[in-house]
Amino acid sequence: MFNQPVKANDIVVEIFSSEQYGDDIDEYQLAINSWLKGQPNNIVVQDIIYRHAGRTTRGKDILSMVIISSPAPKGR
Secondary structure: OOOOOOOHHOOOOHHHHHHHHOOOOHHHHHHHHHHOOOOOOOEEEEEEEEEEEEEEOOOOOEEEEEEEEEOOOOOO
């Protein structure tokens, strides 16, 4: 945790839903991992929220993930 508050305008919220990837779990995981690996070294993940978001009309599970990140404080 940080010793000082994080400025709200420095926070990034990225939302992923399995529906975006045609309900292909492998593609969903690949997209999330690619996004994480593509972040600069000064980014800190504050929280990852995973939820089962219901079912599609075809009965497939909808998974969602929210990643909250911000730049690391100066001096770390």
